[in-house]
Amino acid sequence: MAQIKFDEERCKGCEVCTSVCPKKLLKMADRFNSKGYKPAEITDQTQCIGCAFCAKMCPDNVIEVYK
Amino acid sequence: MEKIFGRPEALQDRVLSYCPGCTHGIIHRLVAEVIDELKVREKTIAVAPVGCAVTAYNFFNCDCQQAAHGRAPAVATAIKRVLPDRVVFTYQGDGDLASIGTAEIIHAANRGEQFTVIFVNNAIYGMTGGQMAPTTLPGQKTTTSPYGRDVKTAGYPIKMTEMLNTLEAPLFLARVSVHDPKNVNKAKEAIKKAFEAQIQGKGFAMVEVLSTCSTNWGMTPVEALKWLENNMIPQFPLGIVRDQEGGAR
Amino acid sequence: MADRVMMKGNEAIAEGAIRAGCHYFFGYPITPQNEVPEYMAKRLPEIGGTFIQAESEVSAINMVYGAAGAGARAMTSSSSPGVSLKMEGISYIAGAELPCVIVNVSRGGPGLGGLAPSQSDYFQATKGGGHGDYRLIVLAPASVQEIIDLMYEGFVTADKYRNPVMILADGILGQMMEPVTLSEVKDLQIPPKPWATTGMINGKPQSIINSLGLAYEDLEKINIRLQKKYQEIAAHEIRFQEEETADAELIIVAYGTSARVAKTAMIKAKAQGKKVGLFRPISLWPFPSQRIQELAQAGKRFLVVEMSAGQMVEDVKLAVNGKTTVDFYGKLNGTIPSVIDVNNAIIKCFASQGVA
Numbered sequence: 127m128a129q130i131k132f133d134e135e136r137c138k139g140c141e142v143c144t145s146v147c148p149k150k151l152l153k154m155a156d157r158f159n160s161k162g163y164k165p166a167e168i169t170d171q172t173q174c175i176g177c178a179f180c181a182k183m184c185p186d187n188v189i190e191v192y193k
Numbered sequence: 194m195e196k197i198f199g200r201p202e203a204l205q206d207r208v209l210s211y212c213p214g215c216t217h218g219i220i221h222r223l224v225a226e227v228i229d230e231l232k233v234r235e236k237t238i239a240v241a242p243v244g245c246a247v248t249a250y251n252f253f254n255c256d257c258q259q260a261a262h263g264r265a266p267a268v269a270t271a272i273k274r275v276l277p278d279r280v281v282f283t284y285q286g287d288g289d290l291a292s293i294g295t296a297e298i299i300h301a302a303n304r305g306e307q308f309t310v311i312f313v314n315n316a317i318y319g320m321t322g323g324q325m326a327p328t329t330l331p332g333q334k335t336t337t338s339p340y341g342r343d344v345k346t347a348g349y350p351i352k353m354t355e356m357l358n359t360l361e362a363p364l365f366l367a368r369v370s371v372h373d374p375k376n377v378n379k380a381k382e383a384i385k386k387a388f389e390a391q392i393q394g395k396g397f398a399m400v401e402v403l404s405t406c407s408t409n410w411g412m413t414p415v416e417a418l419k420w421l422e423n424n425m426i427p428q429f430p431l432g433i434v435r436d437q438e439g440g441a442r
Numbered sequence: 443m444a445d446r447v448m449m450k451g452n453e454a455i456a457e458g459a460i461r462a463g464c465h466y467f468f469g470y471p472i473t474p475q476n477e478v479p480e481y482m483a484k485r486l487p488e489i490g491g492t493f494i495q496a497e498s499e500v501s502a503i504n505m506v507y508g509a510a511g512a513g514a515r516a517m518t519s520s521s522s523p524g525v526s527l528k529m530e531g532i533s534y535i536a537g538a539e540l541p542c543v544i545v546n547v548s549r550g551g552p553g554l555g556g557l558a559p560s561q562s563d564y565f566q567a568t569k570g571g572g573h574g575d576y577r578l579i580v581l582a583p584a585s586v587q588e589i590i591d592l593m594y595e596g597f598v599t600a601d602k603y604r605n606p607v608m609i610l611a612d613g614i615l616g617q618m619m620e621p622v623t624l625s626e627v628k629d630l631q632i633p634p635k636p637w638a639t640t641g642m643i644n645g646k647p648q649s650i651i652n653s654l655g656l657a658y659e660d661l662e663k664i665n666i667r668l669q670k671k672y673q674e675i676a677a678h679e680i681r682f683q684e685e686e687t688a689d690a691e692l693i694i695v696a697y698g699t700s701a702r703v704a705k706t707a708m709i710k711a712k713a714q715g716k717k718v719g720l721f722r723p724i725s726l727w728p729f730p731s732q733r734i735q736e737l738a739q740a741g742k743r744f745l746v747v748e749m750s751a752g753q754m755v756e757d758v759k760l761a762v763n764g765k766t767t768v769d770f771y772g773k774l775n776g777t778i779p780s781v782i783d784v785n786n787a788i789i790k791c792f793a794s795q796g797v798a
Contacts, residue, residue: 139213187200276640297497297501
């Protein structure tokens with residue numbers, strides 16, 4: 127059981143995290159953050175294995191991983 | 194639940210100035226994680242370059258000097274000589290280190306100066322808007338090689354890590370990449386070794402990190418990671434090219 | 443106990459710096475200043491200092507940047523073409539407000555020029571040289587003793603204002619030997635440097651050494667602050683020497699080696715019955731304009747003597763501001779003017795200016 131948290135305001139919508147999730151759990155949200163980017167979000171928190179691939183590849187320190 | 198991954202303390206709580214998806218952010222974080230793990234943040238002095246990372250002093254949570262274009266190794270040399278018990282590193286791009294600052298990096302390495310160099314190679318000038326770098330690939334289109342880099346007139350990409358490997362003094366030389374999680378882990382290991390070499394007083398260490406510039410390469414950040422893997426790695430092979438655990442030759 | 447010793451000017455630059463607490467020297471060989479790095483290479487290791495023969499003058503000045511930014515008294519020395527190479531670094535040092543001393547034992551130019559002494563780097567030293575609105579404090583010694591003294595004053599002044607200081611000598615001053623008094627090492631007057639990058643130890647806030655002001659309003663603020671500092675320096679750091687100016691009708695204005703020749707020419711002219719005085723600027727920036735203006739208002743006329751095509755003469759004319767006559771005698775070719783040359787120039791002035 128793991129959890130990831132997004133600091134949405136830091137997200138620049140680069141989509142790199144969505145491309146590395148082994149469970150394909152991440153997608154870009156339909157809303158905009160205050161900088162005008164569509165931030166990344168997790169579709170199903172319960173499926174997250176806490177591998178931190180997304181956080182490791184995020185250039186902007188958006189993602190925190192809890193286990 | 195316990196936090197197992199987050200922003201390291203050696204990185205300021207600020208939004209980075211880099212473009213979306215720019216791997217500078219990953220490399221900044223790796224350096225900061227290593228500084229935290231080695232517990233040297235308070236005695237670390239960073240030297241920022243001219244280029245996209247010019248304001249790195251706003252992001253690293255340690256003392257910083259901003260050097261003139263290419264001169265970071267000269268600046269770092271003097272800082273380390275004045276403060277030999279501190280940890281000094283330069284953070285330089287390919288224009289800074291492999292073009293205008295070629296003399297400074299070669300001679301600092303040749304003197305075996307005891308600081309760490311993080312050399313970010315993305316095969317292009319990012320800050321100025323996508324001009325040809327000394328590390329631009331043969332045939333690669335940039336704003337100053339609009340027909341593709343012609344090796345007959347513009348030469349071949351410079352392999353700085355291999356070039357420094359011809360010198361006697363350097364202790365640790367490696368080339369890594371950050372295009373996927375596995376390589377990010379490897380990059381961190383190399384950066385850690387490069388800092389440890391300095392802390393143990395063994396000698397000069399440089400880690401060349403292959404990086405992306407999706408903005409000036411003209412592709413999405415995800416495409417850029419693939420492009421790096423498929424095009425840069427064949428030109429710039431990854432690996433540790435010099436590791437003299439016992440100290441410099 | 444003060445030591446009285448014979449010393450070469452270049453050795454005095456090095457010894458004067460060490461006595462001023464400078465233990466970090468970065469340089470590159472160039473004639474006619476090679477005795478400076480040679481002396482430092484020998485002496486600094488003995489006292490736990492650092493000498494680095496850099497790969498270039500460019501690198502050497504950037505080592506000064508790093509060392510000064512880390513809080514040390516540091517210097518470099520070079521000669522004209524080498525000083526040109528340092529200009530980028532000097533501009534950065536001025537922009538980042540780092541205290542240090544840069545010595546120019548100047549030689550003839552332009553280009554590779556020659557090895558013989560010259561004063562044709564006055565513009566470069568006092569008017570910029572590098573890019574941007576910055577100022578160096580420029581001090582011009584005229585004897586080996588004064589080199590020793592100004593090296594100390596240079597480091598103290600640099601620290602006081604967080605500003606680079608240039609010692610502008612020439613090949614004659616660097617190469618000649620004179621007796622000097624090496625007095626007891628004075629109070630080094632090194633102020634605390636909380637801004638230096640020494641690490642964030644014991645809760646010290648982050649230090650950033652930087653000359654970047656990306657936002658135009660930031661850069662304007664930086665420049666306004668710098669200009670305020672330069673005004674402060676101009677108000678407090680003027681140095682000059684006057685000889686026989688009180689009853690003089692004609693005052694020779696000369697600095698460094700030229701001033702030595704001018705003094706002998708003045709003595710000769712006085713023996714010929716001419717009322718001549720000597721005004722020797724020691725600080726070339728800030729320039730002693732106000733005193734020259736006072737002398738001009740008192741009706742004195744001027745003869746500027748330089749080993750150049752006429753550089754300082756522009757500052758004298760600006761100070762005089764048309765109130766009286768300013769003549770010029772310059773010696774080119776990297777040679778020094780003879781006493782006869784300057785004496786002839788004095789006689790010519792008296793004839794053409796109608797000075798009695």
